[in-house]
Amino acid sequence: xxxxxxxxxxxxxxxxxxxxxxxxxxxxxxxxxxxxxxxxxxxxxxxxxxxxxxxxxxxxxxxxxxxxxxxxxxxxxxxxxxxxxxxxxxxxxxxxxxxxxxxxxxxxxxxxx
Amino acid sequence: xxxxxxxxxxxxxxxxxxxxxxxxxxxxxxxxxxxxxxxxxxxxxxxxxxxxxxxxxxxxxxxxxxxxxxxxxxxxxxxxxxxxxxxxxxxxxxxxxxxxxxxxxxxxxxxxxxxxxxx
Numbered sequence: 001x002x003x004x005x006x007x008x009x010x011x012x013x014x015x016x017x018x019x020x021x022x023x024x025x026x027x028x029x030x031x032x033x034x035x036x037x038x039x040x041x042x043x044x045x046x047x048x049x050x051x052x053x054x055x056x057x058x059x060x061x062x063x064x065x066x067x068x069x070x071x072x073x074x075x076x077x078x079x080x081x082x083x084x085x086x087x088x089x090x091x092x093x094x095x096x097x098x099x100x101x102x103x104x105x106x107x108x109x110x111x112x113x
Numbered sequence: 114x115x116x117x118x119x120x121x122x123x124x125x126x127x128x129x130x131x132x133x134x135x136x137x138x139x140x141x142x143x144x145x146x147x148x149x150x151x152x153x154x155x156x157x158x159x160x161x162x163x164x165x166x167x168x169x170x171x172x173x174x175x176x177x178x179x180x181x182x183x184x185x186x187x188x189x190x191x192x193x194x195x196x197x198x199x200x201x202x203x204x205x206x207x208x209x210x211x212x213x214x215x216x217x218x219x220x221x222x223x224x225x226x227x228x229x230x231x232x
Contacts, residue, residue, distance in 0.1 A: 038216075052218050072132055095158070100172040101173075104157055107158075111152065
């Protein structure tokens with residue numbers, strides 16, 4: 001199985017300041033069948049189901065604020081929040097769908113300082 | 114509006130069975146691959162099953178293979194998860210989610226249904 005390792009596991013951020021989460025994969029997430037990289041980022045607010053933020057590394061899902069951005073390639077990926085807002089509190093997961101079983105990172109808990 | 118509504122969770126004894134359902138609305142259910150993802154209390158996310166839009170391919174995580182069976186009825190806009198030989202470690206909230214072909218993003222999720230395995 002592909003292992004995704006997120007860092008940090010928790011982050012305390014001041015409102016209006018940036019935040020960054022790293023996701024490292026145990027193997028390349030480039031799908032040999034089509035050359036795409038199926039790495040997504042999801043947000044899970046307390047008591048809520050996960051919500052898709054970013055798909056295929058850097059594509060924002062519909063309705064996701066542009067303060068969220070994704071980058072990376074092969075095995076190293078990053079989610080950045082340019083200016084953290086109170087509603088961004090929650091746990092963030094990277095997820096790979098290049099190979100079954102789809103796997104998730106351990107999650108990064110974002111809190112406001 | 115896209116909606117996914119899970120049901121069928123509850124308390125079951127170890128070794129017992131449950132069947133979860135996920136009813137879809139607001140989109141063409143038969144056009145989408147679907148996954149089941151579970152989350153043990155206070156833990157992270159685990160994708161346990163995947164089924165293609167026309168039921169021609171299914172995958173299972175090692176943790177449930179041989180015990181769980183995923184199925185769907187496109188005419189009823191429904192996804193199912195038959196869970197047998199349940200263990201304590203299967204206790205979790207179970208979510209169904211839609212997967213978009215071409216992006217592989219799990220773009221819509223249900224609210225989840227809680228399964229508790231305990232004697």
